[in-house]
Amino acid sequence: MKRHEFVCIMCPMGCNLEVLEDEDVILVKGNQCKRGYEYGVKEISNPTRVLTSTVILKNSYLRRLPVKSDGEIPKGMIKDCVKFLSKIEVSAPVKMGDVIHKNILGTGVDIVSTRTVE
């Protein structure tokens, strides 16, 4: 049985998780809620993160538009996604929630705007 220790990042509680892994069972201990359980399981199988960054904004007094991924992206791909986004340009007006880029680097996840700029 393999044993891992994580700090859950799903909320500010920061529970200390102990994840035990066998061939076909995964046990999570120390979590105080369901989200912590899911985080523990995912962290040993396929760790993912929400990505937040900015893209270039034209036609506004603001030079950058904040964006986020509309779902979680494999941890190992975050850097490439940010690099990709740093070259993308959008033009105001933009609404919060507008899709800025579909299916980023084939992850199946969309990048959306996190603010409205008139």
Next chain:
Amino acid sequence: MKYDLVVVGGGPAGLAAAIEARKNGVERIVLIERDRELGGILQQCIHNGFGLHVFGEQLTGPEYAERFINELNNLKIEYLTNTMVLEINDKKEVYILNQELGFRRIEAKAIILSMGCRERTRGAIGIPGFRPAGIFTAGTAQRFINIEGYMVGKKVVILGSGDIGLIMARRLTLEGAKVLAVVELMPYSTGLTRNIVQCLHDYNIPLFFEHTVIDIKGKNRVEGVTIAKVDNNRVPIRGTEVFYECDTLLLSVGLIPENELSRNAGIEIDARTSGPFVNESMETSIEGIFACGNVVHVHDLVDFVTQEAQRAGRGAARYIKGEAIDNGVVIRTVNGNGIRYIVPQKLRLENLNDEINLFMRVDNIYNNCRLDVKLDGKIIKSFKKRKVTPGEMETVKLKKSDLSTYNDCSLSIEVVKE
């Protein structure tokens, strides 16, 4: 100009306070913000993690702000941006300045202060060395990168492990810079554990506790910094110096509530929080002037700022309508062992609706402990805690019935090891 309520500062605290005051029947409200847009510090905090308590989801800073800005607009609350409040006084006059109106005086029935806080700078911590370009507070770097679109450097050392420093370690890394180290004077981080994990561990950025920067090299631009270990008295230990070649030093060494306006008005400031003394309604020592958010004490979660601001908004509404009760039992809060401060500092029992949240910070890390709440020396409640740390604000919820007493008295909270 005449208003019932003037709100100073358009960050999450000011927004929530204005909205809550309107919902509680205050008609003429104006919110004043010196920046070109509303939202305060949230507009530059593009990372997520905001709003878990208030909305039950993880929002980014701008998203959290936008929800409140939309509500402000729906409620048709007036606001002025690009407008600086220069002075307030105990007669509840507010002096403002902007390009269109010039210098104006506003008469208000009540004022809510929500100016937020400021970062401590290099001057505040006294690092020796030259004064080259390349030294920024972490928040300034955050604004440059996330809003203005300028990168601040390529090889970076960060002093201080507060949340802003941790968030910036990740942000800089993703933007292509190399973060060589995060250096923390104390034996523990003042940031949230989850931020250490997702900002440092995820990117293999080393964190050195009980270390500090003792020298900065470079005359025009930072060329490197020297780091050393410190002893129990926080004095650098000779022989432990290590030189890091870098072009940028970020400081994330604490925030100070911004209370120039409050001080000049004669509002009493609590030395423990650097913010005004407040009562259960977030009213300061001057009747009718309220305060909320980071101007009162530095919060690590915006959700608590919102809660506190709503309390200020309700308090101001009650005051404006003449419904506040000022004669009655007063309970003062005092820190017991292990507690650094408690907000509010004073509770007027009659004004409590049904319950009150007390916000506090502990002075050290304690594992498996209790927070004992005592009213005039007698334990009235006890809360078990697995871990408390100075980096994470604690809250204790008390019911009005828990506090039943007939005399003025004091309420203390202390950390007790199990």
